[in-house]
Amino acid sequence: MPKQTFFNLKEEKKRKLIEAAREEFSRVSLYDASITNILKTAGIPRGSFYQYFEDKEDAFFYLLNEHAEERHQNFLSSLEKYNGDLFLAMTEVYRNVLDYSQGQGNSNFIRNALLNMNYKIEHTFTKHLMEKSRGQRANEIYNLVETDSLNIALEEDFYHVMQIMIAITFHNLVHCLSNDFTTEEALDKYTKEIELIKSGLMKSNN
Amino acid sequence: MPKQTFFNLKEEKKRKLIEAAREEFSRVSLYDASITNILKTAGIPRGSFYQYFEDKEDAFFYLLNEHAEERHQNFLSSLEKYNGDLFLAMTEVYRNVLDYSQGQGNSNFIRNALLNMNYKIEHTFTKHLMEKSRGQRANEIYNLVETDSLNIALEEDFYHVMQIMIAITFHNLVHCLSNDFTTEEALDKYTKEIELIKSGLMKSNN
DNA sequence: ACAGCTATGTGACACCGTGTCATTTATATT
DNA sequence: AATATAAATGACACGGTGTCACATAGCTGT
Numbered sequence: 001m002p003k004q005t006f007f008n009l010k011e012e013k014k015r016k017l018i019e020a021a022r023e024e025f026s027r028v029s030l031y032d033a034s035i036t037n038i039l040k041t042a043g044i045p046r047g048s049f050y051q052y053f054e055d056k057e058d059a060f061f062y063l064l065n066e067h068a069e070e071r072h073q074n075f076l077s078s079l080e081k082y083n084g085d086l087f088l089a090m091t092e093v094y095r096n097v098l099d100y101s102q103g104q105g106n107s108n109f110i111r112n113a114l115l116n117m118n119y120k121i122e123h124t125f126t127k128h129l130m131e132k133s134r135g136q137r138a139n140e141i142y143n144l145v146e147t148d149s150l151n152i153a154l155e156e157d158f159y160h161v162m163q164i165m166i167a168i169t170f171h172n173l174v175h176c177l178s179n180d181f182t183t184e185e186a187l188d189k190y191t192k193e194i195e196l197i198k199s200g201l202m203k204s205n206n
Numbered sequence: 207m208p209k210q211t212f213f214n215l216k217e218e219k220k221r222k223l224i225e226a227a228r229e230e231f232s233r234v235s236l237y238d239a240s241i242t243n244i245l246k247t248a249g250i251p252r253g254s255f256y257q258y259f260e261d262k263e264d265a266f267f268y269l270l271n272e273h274a275e276e277r278h279q280n281f282l283s284s285l286e287k288y289n290g291d292l293f294l295a296m297t298e299v300y301r302n303v304l305d306y307s308q309g310q311g312n313s314n315f316i317r318n319a320l321l322n323m324n325y326k327i328e329h330t331f332t333k334h335l336m337e338k339s340r341g342q343r344a345n346e347i348y349n350l351v352e353t354d355s356l357n358i359a360l361e362e363d364f365y366h367v368m369q370i371m372i373a374i375t376f377h378n379l380v381h382c383l384s385n386d387f388t389t390e391e392a393l394d395k396y397t398k399e400i401e402l403i404k405s406g407l408m409k410s411n412n
Numbered sequence: 413a414c415a416g417c418t419a420t421g422t423g424a425c426a427c428c429g430t431g432t433c434a435t436t437t438a439t440a441t442t
Numbered sequence: 443a444a445t446a447t448a449a450a451t452g453a454c455a456c457g458g459t460g461t462c463a464c465a466t467a468g469c470t471g472t
Contacts (some may be wrong), residue, residue, distance in 0.1 A: 163381070164399055196367065199406045203355055213451090
């Protein structure tokens with residue numbers, strides 16, 4: 001988390017700094033990004049950066065989290081729009097993220113994040129989804145999803161359904177970006193795989 | 207790929223270098239690993255390292271690939287052992303990798319690789335699996351798997367089945383390691399999710 | 413207006429790791 | 443032995459990070 005000093009910053013300066021960081025993280029991965037470049041672009045001295053952030057990871061995950069929260073809101077809206085159809089809602093999020101990855105406003109930030117996806121990055125994207133999802137109290141998503149048509153007995157099973165959806169969604173995002181799929185190809189692959197897991201990988205034993 | 211010079215090395219020196227690299231990559235992630243440490247441990251001068259490898263990534267992926275090839279052989283054996291049951295064979299590989307991640311011979315190399323999983327690392331693990339898998343010529347795996355009981359019409363569909371299995375398998379590995387699951391917990395979660403995708407996430411419309 | 417206190421801004425600097433390269437040493441070839 | 447080719451070596455330039463002592467601004471009560 002950025003330090004309090006960062007949040008105390010005047011809007012203009014804060015915006016400039018965020019913009020500079022986004023620019024650097026659009027240029028290269030978190031790994032290759034250089035704080036020095038952010039400083040140059042933002043026009044602030046070195047010491048100031050450390051006044052606001054722990055390190056470059058801190059800045060990166062702040063930006064990523066902002067984005068993830070937006071996507072999460074989109075997801076909730078989609079769920080309502082499609083009357084709780086988890087698969088349609090996820091497909092819409094998938095499409096959203098793809099759009100953001102194809103150089104939205106010449107910011108490759110999301111693209112670079114996905115191409116260098118690791119657990120921490122995935123977790124930033126999904127932590128909102130999985131809050132209190134395991135057993136315990138019911139979570140927001142579970143209540144929005146039309147679970148009657150799902151092949152689950154307990155609420156706990158829903159946790160696993162979400163895990164599966166997340167695994168496949170992120171795997172597809174990364175795979176399709178890495179292999180320069182067009183949006184259409186990426187959607188074809190995704191919907192194909194979603195259909196497969198909806199109906200099951202094994203033949204029904206009728 | 208390591209340079210030819212590396213392969214020309216005398217066995218003893220090569221072994222020592224590999225051991226030093228493995229030690230460093232067991233200590234920290236690829237990102238945090240330092241060539242300098244490898245040099246110290248192996249007792250070779252700086253210039254020599256660059257005689258053998260392009261950079262630390264080169265050394266890392268050489269090691270990882272060696273491991274991945276072993277796992278792939280295990281997978282083929284398991285497939286035969288279980289008469290082409292893809293799910294049992296994958297579960298066995300899952301268990302294998304987990305074993306290697308729980309400090310096998312106090313080498314945390316695989317653990318660190320999984321915890322910092324990204325596309326390139328995943329690809330190193332799976333490239334053997336996916337060779338020529340898409341359309342074209344039949345691949346080795348497809349011929350070993352008992353596909354009659356799978357819910358697929360074309361060989362191309364098998365590609366998607368594998369993609370789904372890979373997505374879920376790696377997602378579980380990373381998730382379980384990140385959250386310090388015991389081997390038992392990790393297997394429970396995995397088998398639960400495999401059962402779910404075998405039978406399908408939607409209720410059968412009988 | 414001023415002293416005193418706290419929060420923020422600043423940039424020089426020490427530190428560390430990387431990759432290179434000119435030079436030396438070993439090995440093979442004629 | 444002379445020459446050519448391959449490998450070994452370590453000093454060095456470069457670039458990035460995080461820190462720290464000092465400077466400046468903002469606020470408070472007198």
